[in-house]
Amino acid sequence: MEKLRATSSLRRSLKSILNRQLSSVSEPRYLNGKRSCQPTFNLIRDHRNLGEANPILYRCFSSVSTVVQRNPSFSTLNPDDISYFKQLLGEKSVIQDEDRLETVNTDWMHKYKGSSKLLLQPRTTEEVAQILKYCNSRRLAVVPQGGNTGLVGGSVPVFDEVIVNLGSMNNIISFDKVSGILVCEAGCILENLISFLDNQGFIMPLDLGAKGSCQIGGNVSTNAGGLRLVRYGSLHGNVLGLEAVLANGDVLDMLGTLRKDNTGYDLKHLFVGSEGSLGIVTKVSILTPPKLSSENIAFLACRDYSSCQKLLMEAKRKLGEILSAFEFLDIQAMDLVLNHLDGVRNPLPATMHNFYVLIETTGSDESYDREKLEAFLLSSMEGGLISDGVIAQDINQASSFWRIREGVPEALMKAGAVYKYDLSLPVEKMYDLVDDMRTRLGDLARVIGYGHLGDGNLHLNVSAAQYDDRILEQIEPYVYEWTSKHRGSISAEHGLGLMKANKIYYSKSPETVKTMGSIKKLLDPNGILNPYKVLPHSLNS
Numbered sequence: 174m175e176k177l178r179a180t181s182s183l184r185r186s187l188k189s190i191l192n193r194q195l196s197s198v199s200e201p202r203y204l205n206g207k208r209s210c211q212p213t214f215n216l217i218r219d220h221r222n223l224g225e226a227n228p229i230l231y232r233c234f235s236s237v238s239t240v241v242q243r244n245p246s247f248s249t250l251n252p253d254d255i256s257y258f259k260q261l262l263g264e265k266s267v268i269q270d271e272d273r274l275e276t277v278n279t280d281w282m283h284k285y286k287g288s289s290k291l292l293l294q295p296r297t298t299e300e301v302a303q304i305l306k307y308c309n310s311r312r313l314a315v316v317p318q319g320g321n322t323g324l325v326g327g328s329v330p331v332f333d334e335v336i337v338n339l340g341s342m343n344n345i346i347s348f349d350k351v352s353g354i355l356v357c358e359a360g361c362i363l364e365n366l367i368s369f370l371d372n373q374g375f376i377m378p379l380d381l382g383a384k385g386s387c388q389i390g391g392n393v394s395t396n397a398g399g400l401r402l403v404r405y406g407s408l409h410g411n412v413l414g415l416e417a418v419l420a421n422g423d424v425l426d427m428l429g430t431l432r433k434d435n436t437g438y439d440l441k442h443l444f445v446g447s448e449g450s451l452g453i454v455t456k457v458s459i460l461t462p463p464k465l466s467s468e469n470i471a472f473l474a475c476r477d478y479s480s481c482q483k484l485l486m487e488a489k490r491k492l493g494e495i496l497s498a499f500e501f502l503d504i505q506a507m508d509l510v511l512n513h514l515d516g517v518r519n520p521l522p523a524t525m526h527n528f529y530v531l532i533e534t535t536g537s538d539e540s541y542d543r544e545k546l547e548a549f550l551l552s553s554m555e556g557g558l559i560s561d562g563v564i565a566q567d568i569n570q571a572s573s574f575w576r577i578r579e580g581v582p583e584a585l586m587k588a589g590a591v592y593k594y595d596l597s598l599p600v601e602k603m604y605d606l607v608d609d610m611r612t613r614l615g616d617l618a619r620v621i622g623y624g625h626l627g628d629g630n631l632h633l634n635v636s637a638a639q640y641d642d643r644i645l646e647q648i649e650p651y652v653y654e655w656t657s658k659h660r661g662s663i664s665a666e667h668g669l670g671l672m673k674a675n676k677i678y679y680s681k682s683p684e685t686v687k688t689m690g691s692i693k694k695l696l697d698p699n700g701i702l703n704p705y706k707v708l709p710h711s712l713n714s
């Protein structure tokens with residue numbers, strides 16, 4: 174009797190949750206995904222870049238340990254080089270204009286800044302091959318660049334490297350509706366691929382906040398994870414083939430479109446996630462899933478981290494195959510979003526909750542999926558895992574939920590200086606690190622925890638008014654040691670770039686790193702491709 178009464182009141186409260194009309198006014202569809210602050214944002218003026226003044230040393234303010242020496246074996250550009258490139262690519266694709274160079278020399282966060290004097294914009298694989306062949310023979314260092322949305326200083330030069338931007342190679346080559354296999358050039362913007370596939374009744378297996386600017390070649394080169402990985406897996410699984418140009422100009426045609434192919438070593442995987450340090454990815458072939466008709470998004474509040482974790486276990490068990498995203502943010506992240514992003518409202522405004530979880534389901538049967546989600550929410554409320562929640566009633570509400578989660582990095586940028594850590598950790602331990610960091614930092618800075626809970630990926634961000642070495646000393650090496658102790662990864666999905674090249678040993682054994690160094694030497698003996706990144710500096714020159 175007791176239980177029945179409880180259940181019927183729970184049913185009533187769930188009903189009211191489900192039917193709640195959101196008061197939030199929908200944003201202009203955030204799904205254009207542009208990190209809107211990208212072109213103009215310059216709060217972090219404080220970084221010291223000694224690269225320009227002193228070509229020998231680069232010291233990035235955000236990390237005292239990032240002190241790099243320019244590789245003395247690299248040449249510097251001369252007028253003959255410029256003439257060669259102009260002859261090869263045409264005047265318009267050889268850019269020396271200072272304003273344009275300023276943009277491509279600077280990363281999205283305005284934290285890393287190189288001093289390249291040359292931007293090249295090839296239109297074909299053959300042009301990329303000729304560029305690299307020439308640079309290799311002249312020992313000119315090169316930075317491959319896509320949408321330049323990276324967060325670890327991987328896509329901008331450190332010194333005077335030539336920037337090879339793939340943005341002009343943006344053609345879709347083929348799409349097979351039967352198999353769902355898309356073949357395209359590396360410079361295609363992720364959002365354009367998403368729109369193209371939408372018209373065909375398919376979706377990209379990856380989706381991320383930077384979709385409006387990032388390019389698929391950059392996504393593949395950094396093995397970007399994003400918001401759908403919990404459902405569709407990583408790019409190591411979804412990239413069926415690729416074409417890459419080696420440092421000496423050789424073109425590796427691995428652009429297969431087969432689900433199964435066990436003929437020898439699967440070399441394409443070397444280029445997925447090696448951040449342009451082994452070759453430049455010029456084309457990719459990707460397996461894309463069909464677009465399913467029923468999508469639901471719930472925005473939920475949890476009392477504590479343990480409830481979020483239990484909710485994840487329940488979601489996997491009860492939602493099973495329809496679960497397509499499981500994201501979380503803590504109260505500090507929500508507070509930043511509400512304070513720094515225009516027009517964003519909390520869909521659960523009655524009180525601030527310690528944690529928020531965004532769950533998305535995607536399936537093919539509207540009533541079955543909805544029933545499944547409601548049953549899951551009901552039992553989770555009954556079990557005390559959810560303290561409040563709301564289900565989006567239309568696309569605008571769904572977008573406004575996603576805007577909150579995807580807007581966290583933008584809000585952090587607007588709040589001032591930010592130290593970013595992208596960690597894979599056992600889910601049950603993950604938030605202990607956030608609590609530890611709060612204790613360590615006290616009033617020095619704000620600690621924010623959010624990320625892809627469904628993938629065991631924490632985005633630990635430390636926010637302060639300005640960069641300060643006293644803050645950094647409290648964070649590093651503590652965060653890396655903590656992660657290593659729990660057998661986590663110091664780079665879950667953002668790569669190592671310049672920021673963490675020297676930290677690789679926290680996640681990889683010396684023998685493994687040595688083997689990586691041998692592979693690098695084999696494929697790029699002069700070390701011209703994306704130098705100072707990925708591998709420790711001792712192995713990079």
Ligand SMILES: O=C(O)CC[C@@H](O)C(=O)O
Pocket residue numbers: 324382399578579581582593594595624632633634
């Ligand atoms: O800025 C970050 O720390 C995370 C960015 C991105 O990976 C995200 O999941 O929003």
Ligand SMILES: [Zn+2]
Pocket residue numbers: 399624625632666
């Ligand atoms: Zn992420």
